[in-house]
Amino acid sequence: MDLGLKGRTALVLAASRGLGKAAALCLSQEGAMVAVASRSEEAASAAARSMEQISGNRTLAVKADVTRPEDIRQAVARTVAEFGRLDTLVINAGGPPAGLFTELDDAAWQQAFELNLMSAVRSIREALPHLKKSDAPRVVAITSTSVRQPISGLILSNSVRAGVVGLIKTLSFELAPDGVLLNCVAPGRIDTDRVRELDEGRAQRAGRPASEIRSENAQQIPLGRYGDPAEFGRAVCFLGSPANSYITGTTAYVDGGSTRSVI
Ligand code: NAD
Numbered sequence: 001m002d003l004g005l006k007g008r009t010a011l012v013l014a015a016s017r018g019l020g021k022a023a024a025l026c027l028s029q030e031g032a033m034v035a036v037a038s039r040s041e042e043a044a045s046a047a048a049r050s051m052e053q054i055s056g057n058r059t060l061a062v063k064a065d066v067t068r069p070e071d072i073r074q075a076v077a078r079t080v081a082e083f084g085r086l087d088t089l090v091i092n093a094g095g096p097p098a099g100l101f102t103e104l105d106d107a108a109w110q111q112a113f114e115l116n117l118m119s120a121v122r123s124i125r126e127a128l129p130h131l132k133k134s135d136a137p138r139v140v141a142i143t144s145t146s147v148r149q150p151i152s153g154l155i156l157s158n159s160v161r162a163g164v165v166g167l168i169k170t171l172s173f174e175l176a177p178d179g180v181l182l183n184c185v186a187p188g189r190i191d192t193d194r195v196r197e198l199d200e201g202r203a204q205r206a207g208r209p210a211s212e213i214r215s216e217n218a219q220q221i222p223l224g225r226y227g228d229p230a231e232f233g234r235a236v237c238f239l240g241s242p243a244n245s246y247i248t249g250t251t252a253y254v255d256g257g258s259t260r261s262v263i
Contacts, residue, residue, distance in 0.1 A: 001243060002243070003030045003031075003237065003238065003241035003242065003243040004136070004241055004242035004243050005027060005030040005031045005032040005088075005237075005241050005242070006030075006031030006032075007031065007033075008031070008032045008033070008085075008087040008088065008134075008136070008241075008242070009032060009033045009034070009035070009079065009083040009084075009085050009086055009087050009088070010024070010027045010032045010033075010034045010035070010086075010087065010088035010089070010090060010240065011034075011035040011037065011062075011075060011076065011079045011086060011088070011089050011090070011123075011127065012024040012027065012034060012035070012036060012037065012090040012092065013037045013064065013066050013072075013075070013090065013091055013092045013093065013119070013123060014037065014038065014039075014066060014092040014093050014094065015034075015036040015037055015038060015044070015047060015090070015092065016036065016038035016040065016043035016044050016046070016047040017043070017047070017192070017193060017194075018192035018193060018194055018229065019092065019142055019187060019190060019192060019229060019232050019233070019236075020090070020092040020142065021036075021047050021229070022229035022230055022232055022233030022236075023090050023092070023140070023142070023232070023233045023236035023237060023240075024036050024047070024051060024090070024233075025051050025054065025055070025230075025233060026230070026233035026234055026236065026237035027088065027090075027236075027237050027240065027241075028051045028052070028054070028055040028057050028059060029054065029055045029057075030237055030241065031055075031057060032057065032087070032088065033057060033058040033059070033060070033082075033083045034048075034051065034057070034059050034060070035059070035060040035061075035062050035075065035078065035079040035082070035083070036048040036051065036059055036060065036061055036062065037062040037063070037064040037066075037075045038061075038062075038063065038064070039063070039064070039065045040063070041061065041063040044061035044062060044063060045061040047061070048060060048061040049061075058083070060078065060079060060082045060083070062074070062075045062078050062079065066093045066115065066119035066123070067093075067111075067114045067115055067118075067119060069122050072119070072122045072123050072126050073126055075123075075126075076123070076126040076127050076130065080130050085130065085133065085134060086127055086130035086131060086134065087131070087134040087136060087137060087138065088137075088138045088139075088140070088240040088241070089123060089124065089127045089131065089138075089139045089140070090139075090140050090141075090142070090236060090240060091119065091120045091123055091124070091139070091140070091141040091142065091164075092141075092142040093115050093116055093119050094115065095116075095144070095154075095157050096108075096111065096112035096115055096116060096154075096156035096157050096160065097112075097156065098153050098154055099153070099155065099156065100153065100155065101155050104155070104156065108156065109156065112156040112157070112159075112160045113160055113163075115160075116157070116160045116161055116163075116164060117160045117163045117164055117167070120141055120164050120167055120168075121167065124139060124167075124171065124182075127139070128175075128180075131178075131180055132178050132179075132180070135179070135242075136179070136241075136242035136245075137178070137179060137180040137181070138180070138181050138182075138239065138240045138241065138242075138244065139168070139171075139180065139181070139182040139183075139240075140182075140183055140184070140185055140236050140239050140240045141164050141167075141168050141182070141183070141184045141185070142184075142185055142187070142236070143161045143164050143165060143184045143185070143186045143251065144157060144161050144186055144187060145186045145187065145188045145253060145255050145258065145259045146158045146161055146186075147161050147162050147164075147165050147184070147186055147251065148186070148251070148253070148259050148261050149259050149260065149261060164184065165184055165251060168182045168183065168184050168249065168251075169249045172248040172249025173249065176248065181239075181244060181245075181247065181248040182248060182249065183239045183244075183247060183248060183249065183250050183251065183252065184250070184251040184252070185232070185235050185236050185239060185251070185252045185254060186251050186252065186253045186254065186255065186259075187227070187232055187254055187255065188221065188227065188253065188254065188255025188256055188258045188259065189217060189218075189221060189226050189227065189255070189256075189258070190226060190227040190228070190229055190231075190232045190254065191226040191227060191228060191229065192229055195226065196210075199213050199214050199217070214226070220258060221255070221256040221257065221258045222256060222257030222258060223256035223257055224256075225256065226256075227254060227255070227256055231254065232254045235252050235254045239252060
């Protein structure tokens with residue numbers, strides 16, 4: 001299937017590693033010119049260069065902290081200045097810290113709100129005038145399976161990411177007349193550096209090998225293994241492409257079947 005991405009452009013936030021990078025790489029391999037945004041200029045440049053080497057397509061490195069409105073403005077403006085258009089926006093950021101309700105103060109809630117919800121609001125707002133000029137404008141937000149099945153100890157993520165789903169769903173009908181299709185992609189346990197670090201942390205605290213923790217986690221997943229970042233990237237890439245012409249306002253779960261819910 002041709003995803004129709006050749007000659008199109010994408011901006012991917014928090015794209016220097018992990019799931020954001022996998023999404024950006026897939027978009028680049030499918031022919032899009034991709035702006036790779038990261039808080040670190042060096043990390044953005046390294047990731048953009050490596051994608052360009054693999055795909056042969058133009059990339060742009062952009063320094064952007066998604067909690068800073070001015071950085072988001074600049075990231076969108078630089079993408080359009082460099083590539084002349086913006087067709088696909090991929091929203092991503094780090095996850096908010098773990099913690100129980102009684103351990104978290106207003107500042108922690110406010111930070112999570114800015115990091116995961118307001119970054120989505122602001123990036124869509126900035127991108128929208130440019131997306132509306134595209135004949136296939138697409139927005140994909142990276143969330144978590146916690147939006148369907150909240151995870152113990154992750155109340156900030158469980159709460160603010162649900163807000164992202166509400167935002168994307170509402171905009172899917174508000175912006176449908178403009179042809180803008182918006183969806184979320186929810187990772188289950190995808191084998192990124194971050195997930196490996198978390199497993200190693202748990203292993204150290206339990207005084208057990210990380211391989212044991214990983215194997216126990218994998219057994220909870222119907223497909224019996226962690227996902228590969230490229231498998232996740234392909235879902236984002238499809239939903240963010242013109243080949244997706246009739247899916248909007250939904251959440252795709254890339255979780256090996258681990259979310260136990262019928263809706
Ligand atoms: P990751 O930590 O490797 O990636 C997050 C990226 O966001 C990093 O590059 C980090 O530098 C960047 N970042 C953090 N704060 C930022 C900011 N203010 N501005 C710009 N960039 C910022 O994690 P990942 O595994 O690639 O996951 C990506 C997202 O998906 C995270 O929000 C994570 O919580 C969520 N998630 C991942 C999984 C998984 O299995 N990997 C599962 C559920 C949810």
